[in-house]
Amino acid sequence: MRDEAELRLQADVLVIGGGPAGAWAAWNAARAGARVVLAEKGYLGSSGATAPGGTNLLYLPPDAALREAAVQQRMEGGGQLSEARWIHRVLDQVYESLQLVEAWGYPFRRDEHGVPLRDHLQGPEYLKLMRKAVHRAGVRILDQSPALELLVDEHGVGGARGLSRLDGRRWEVRAGAVVIATGGCAFLSKGLGCNVLTGEGLLMAAETGAELSGMEFSRAYAPSAAFGTNTRGRTLGWASYYDQHGKVLHAGGPRSRDFLAKALLQGPVYAVLDKADTPEKRAILRRAHAIFFLPLERAGIDPFTQPFPLTLRYEGTLRGTGGLRLTSDDCATSVPGLYAAGDAATRERVCGGLSGGGAYNASWAICSGSWAGHGAALHALDAPRERRLRPAGGAGLRPVQGSAPIDSAALVAAVQSQVLPLEINYFRSEAGLRQALGAVDALWPEAGGLPDTRTPQAALRAREAAAMVAASRWIFNAALGRKETRASHTLAEYPELDPAQRHRLIVSGLERIALRTEPVPA
Amino acid sequence: MIELVSTSRCTECGLCVRVCPTNVFDDHDGLPVIARQHDCQTCYICEVYCPVDALYVAPYGDQAVTVDEDALAADGTLGSWRAAIGWGRKRVTLAALDTTPFIDRILPSQPALPAEEIAFILAAPAKEPAEA
Known part of the structure; x- marks a missing residue:
């Protein structure tokens, strides 16, 4: 591989990431008249957390009372860190956008009165349609083309560089504005579709000075079969739970939020979907969450009658609510020319501190993507033509002189040993988090070592490893900065909500991480 | 993880190499080969895209297993996920x-x-x- 770019493109807007948020950003930027390039690590259509399975949406018909009730419920659940105006914006925008999805050919089911039920999407179908729409809008799509670093000058961000995983070719796209839509960081924990979500977008943005917000809320874990990867928990609403001796741990019905995490610390936990007690109920569940049943049946297990072992997989910032801090209604970040959408952006303005999973994130991806794409297109119209751009990438890409080779596999394992364990990151204590932060801080110099660039896969993995180290440091710093229990964040030493801490926590920086508070807008 | 590319079924269309989110396949003179099995995230999406049902993803996320192509073909497992998603001619989508x-x-x-x-x-x- 050579350092010189072999593919050079000029665009108005570069979108980095081809999940739903990136697709909506690209489509909206193109509709606003921009020349758009979309670069995706995998493939626009198959890549990311949404593609393989089903996803719920926050979607309500335009009924003022219904919407106001949903807004109030979320304000409460999110620890009073969300903003009613932003939740209403999402409800308005997603209603419009899903009508488009239907017009593009998505076959939403209707109820007995013919009312379309647009609160759930099957990923493969949804993203196939999005790819088609983006392509028709004239966007140039670069598949298998991860971005590695941003280009910056005194005007802000003006493009990015990356490589093709298929042939190692380096690419460079210069653009008046860039949208980061790279998803959250799930630390290669093998949640469904999540191993492409390794945080490079956050790292690239931070290298240009972008701030992050809400990283302390990265505390979500999702259940899957212990041997599998299908983190879809909804079907477990029809489960009973047992230990390895067949003793009932939970006989069905509502469970406390901590139930599975606590039970798994005691030993193996098994579930049986025995509350789906008729062939009709089973058929309905199969057609709802088909991918939940796939690994079980391939392993020879009938989940309605036979117990299957469960685990919890860490979802990092993906189902947490933190990400790049947004400074405007069109999802600008704190760096000029840089926009953020989907799980790469903080979802606090809508979700507050409670998991954005289950509907909120999917609708947020559509809305933030639409706004960021439009905002980036407008910014690009005014962007200066003459740029003196330089690459901004550091750790995992450009080694500190004289440093040792990066052992990416060892680095990833070392980060995972701190962020994945329930004992550290779910049952959080100040003492435990301090120790974990010390461990991941010590990894940062290693991440700045000499990357193996012999294959595109190795070069990318070194950058991913560096991004995961950075993300873990932001998470632990923020978690230690919130000395209370609020929404999804807990600290054993501070089990109560502290009204004086009703603020956002902003982290920034790489060598030294700065932490500050920001008031929640009224 | 991905365990099988059926060389008898594969038409060398290259789609799986392009769509795999984690870049598991390499193209060897047109034929996809499983080059990085442990990067497979067991998301099954390659099976959905494969137009000739030549791929099989085993349900185990971390552990490689031996599979028998004839048995997977005989019991209808090959292609079963694409059928469930409803892609392919004359199918109703999920x-x-x-x-x-x-x-x-x-x-x-x-x-x-x-x-x-x-x-x-x-x-x-x-x-x-x-x-x-």
């Missing part, structure tokens, strides 16, 4: 059959549903809506 908007009606706390309501929930659409 999206069109999706029962998710109705599942709260069968929560364990709910009374049994009348037969006609169940029939409505499980009904196939009269026809696929035409793509715009």
Whole structure:
């Protein structure tokens, strides 16, 4: 591989990431008249957390009372860190956008009165349609083309560089504005579709000075079969739970939020979907969450009658609510020319501190993507033509002189040993988090070592490893900065909500991480 | 993880190499080979895209297993996930059959549903809506 770019493109807007948020950003930027390039690590259509399975949406018909009730419920659940105006914006925008999805050919089911039920999407179908729409809008799509670093000058961000995983070719796209839509960081924990979500977008943005917000809320874990990867928990609403001796741990019905995490610390936990007690109920569940049943049946297990072992997989910032801090209604970040959408952006303005999973994130991806794409297109119209751009990438890409080779596999394992364990990151204590932060801080110099660039896969993995180290440091710093229990964040030493801490926590920086508070807008 | 590329079925279209989110396959003179099995995230999406059902993803996320292509073909496992998603000619998509908007009606706390309501929930659409 050579350092010189072999593919050079000029665009108005570069979108980095081809999940739903990136697709909506690209489509909206193109509709606003921009020349758009979309670069995706995998493939626009198959890549990311949404593609393989089903996803719920926050979607309500335009009924003022219904919407106001949903807004109030979320304000409460999110620890009073969300903003009613932003939740209403999402409800308005997603209603419009899903009508488009239907017009593009998505076959939403209707109820007995013919009312379309647009609160759930099957990923493969949804993203196939999005790819088609983006392509028709004239966007140039670069598949298998991860971005590695941003280009910056005194005007802000003006493009990015990356490589093709298929042939190692380096690419460079210069653009008046860039949208980061790279998803959250799930630390290669093998949640469904999540191993492409390794945080490079956050790292690239931070290298240009972008701030992050809400990283302390990265505390979500999702259940899957212990041997599998299908983190879809909804079907477990029809489960009973047992230990390895067949003793009932939970006989069905509502469970406390901590139930599975606590039970798994005691030993193996098994579930049986025995509350789906008729062939009709089973058929309905199969057609709802088909991918939940796939690994079980391939392993020879009938989940309605036979117990299957469960685990919890860490979802990092993906189902947490933190990400790049947004400074405007069109999802600008704190760096000029840089926009953020989907799980790469903080979802606090809508979700507050409670998991954005289950509907909120999917609708947020559509809305933030639409706004960021439009905002980036407008910014690009005014962007200066003459740029003196330089690459901004550091750790995992450009080694500190004289440093040792990066052992990416060892680095990833070392980060995972701190962020994945329930004992550290779910049952959080100040003492435990301090120790974990010390461990991941010590990894940062290693991440700045000499990357193996012999294959595109190795070069990318070194950058991913560096991004995961950075993300873990932001998470632990923020978690230690919130000395209370609020929404999804807990600290054993501070089990109560502290009204004086009703603020956002902003982290920034790489060598030294700065932490500050920001008031929640009224 | 991905365990099988059936060389007898593969038509060397290259789609799996392009669509795999984690870049598991390499193209060897047209034929996809499993070059980085441990990067597989067991998301099954390659099976959905493969037009000739030549791929098999085993359900184990961390552990490689031995598979028997003839047995997987004989019991209909090859291609079963693409069939469930409803991609391919003359199939109804899972999206069109999706029962998710109705599942709260069968929560364990709910009374049994009348037969006609169940029939409505499980009904196939009269026809696929035409793509715009």
